[in-house]
Amino acid sequence: MTEDVESFRRRAREWIRANxxxxxGVGQTLRGKGDDQDLAEVAHxxxxxxxxxxxGFAGICVPKEYDGQGLTxxxxxxxxxxxxxxxxxxxxxVPPMTPCMAVLLEFGTxxxxxxxxxxILKGEEVWMxxxxxxxxxxxxxxxxMSAVREGEEWVLNGSKIWTSGAWWADWGLVLARTxxxxxxxxxxxxxxxxxxxxxxxxxxxxxxxxxxxFCQEFLSDVRVPDTDRVGDVDDGWSVGVRWMFHExxxxxxxxxxxxxxxxxxxxxxxxxKVVQDAGRIDDPIARELAGETLEIGxxxxxxxxxxxxxxxxxxxxxxxxxxxxLLMCVSLxxxxxxxFEIAGALGGAWTGDDGEAAxxxxxxxxxxxxxxxxxxxxxxxNVVAERVLGMPREPSLDxxxxxxxxxxxxxxx
Numbered sequence: 001m002t003e004d005v006e007s008f009r010r011r012a013r014e015w016i017r018a019n020x021x022x023x024x025g026v027g028q029t030l031r032g033k034g035d036d037q038d039l040a041e042v043a044h045x046x047x048x049x050x051x052x053x054x055x056g057f058a059g060i061c062v063p064k065e066y067d068g069q070g071l072t073x074x075x076x077x078x079x080x081x082x083x084x085x086x087x088x089x090x091x092x093x094v095p096p097m098t099p100c101m102a103v104l105l106e107f108g109t110x111x112x113x114x115x116x117x118x119x120i121l122k123g124e125e126v127w128m129x130x131x132x133x134x135x136x137x138x139x140x141x142x143x144x145m146s147a148v149r150e151g152e153e154w155v156l157n158g159s160k161i162w163t164s165g166a167w168w169a170d171w172g173l174v175l176a177r178t179x180x181x182x183x184x185x186x187x188x189x190x191x192x193x194x195x196x197x198x199x200x201x202x203x204x205x206x207x208x209x210x211x212x213x214f215c216q217e218f219l220s221d222v223r224v225p226d227t228d229r230v231g232d233v234d235d236g237w238s239v240g241v242r243w244m245f246h247e248x249x250x251x252x253x254x255x256x257x258x259x260x261x262x263x264x265x266x267x268x269x270x271x272x273k274v275v276q277d278a279g280r281i282d283d284p285i286a287r288e289l290a291g292e293t294l295e296i297g298x299x300x301x302x303x304x305x306x307x308x309x310x311x312x313x314x315x316x317x318x319x320x321x322x323x324x325x326l327l328m329c330v331s332l333x334x335x336x337x338x339x340f341e342i343a344g345a346l347g348g349a350w351t352g353d354d355g356e357a358a359x360x361x362x363x364x365x366x367x368x369x370x371x372x373x374x375x376x377x378x379x380x381x382n383v384v385a386e387r388v389l390g391m392p393r394e395p396s397l398d399x400x401x402x403x404x405x406x407x408x409x410x411x412x413x
């Protein structure tokens with residue numbers, strides 16, 4: 001018998017209040033942190049994930065045969081509602097739960113799912129997606145990382161980039177090219193990769209704000225058994241299309257545990273602190289800008305819920321997830337701009353006593369990061385136009401051309 005949602009909600013509320021600490025922040029930040037602090041937070045979040053698992057609250061929508069709870073998205077939403085104001089393992093949700101675990105559940109073999117999904121739910125394995133490449137940007141189908149079969153193994157060579165948290169993660173999903181003599185979408189294959197495998201080198205990238213969470217991975221003759229292949233050979237784009245869907249769903253996915261309205265509550269507390277610490281609490285212009293930030297948060301949350309419900313019920317195409325992705329990117333850029341406008345000079349030159357008004361100039365300079373990572377806003381607009389609204393596709397010069405014949409490098413321009 002499936003536990004009804006209200007009984008589940010009451011049980012979740014009691015457990016959360018008895019076992020979790022009040023939240024001290026809103027999750028990850030784009031600002032730089034020390035390595036020791038990052039590693040300590042990751043270790044703590046692994047413990048939180050194990051607590052959720054032991055209490056029967058991990059993988060609420062994951063089938064029971066893979067150690068999930070086998071419940072419904074409504075049960076997950078009820079848990080997320082009760083989680084508001086409490087700590088949770090934020091780093092272990094996106095991309096570990098989605099898109100990585102979601103892809104395994106949809107395309108993995110039984111052995112792969114039984115081996116990895118329980119470990120992900122327990123916090124024993126943290127997964128990342130090795131997708132973008134230095135030469136391809138958001139055009140992930142133009143992957144140059146090669147995978148050559150040698151008996152029952154594949155030998156991978158190439159580089160991936162912009163992988164968040166690869167330096168402390170355990171496993172990754174990697175998209176590689178296995179056939180150069182067919183059009184680019186038809187010669188790809190997905191593999192499972194342990195990030196500590198021989199031949200894998202992880203290089204950390206320092207951003208403008210000091211953050212070193214993004215990484216570039218170099219694979220040199222990395223051997224992967226064929227049993228760690230996900231999906232059919234040369235059919236990786238079938239996996240990739242769903243991979244992109246799960247990535248765009250992000251925190252709207254039923255596999256993700258996250259306080260309802262976490263972003264909005266974080267924005268509310270943050271923007272009001274910026275107004276206060278900038279000494280503009282009585283300034284009508286600052287108050288109006290803060291109100292715009294809160295309004296954006298309300299609209300974003302409502303739209304994300306609508307899209308998630310539409311996709312899950314089949315009323316909307318799964319490609320509609322790009323709508324939420326697009327709004328998120330545009331909204332975050334605008335909110336960073338507003339915070340900098342309110343902070344004024346303190347956002348560019350600050351002391352340790354300036355509170356939330358400090359460093360807002362750095363955040364402003366980094367405001368386009370969400371519009372690039374995880375697929376650019378231009379890609380999202382194309383998806384909405386072509387796959388949701390049914391508008392004509394843009395011309396593509398490499399369609400139906402064997403990938404080895406597609407110009408690359410300087411000749412491409």
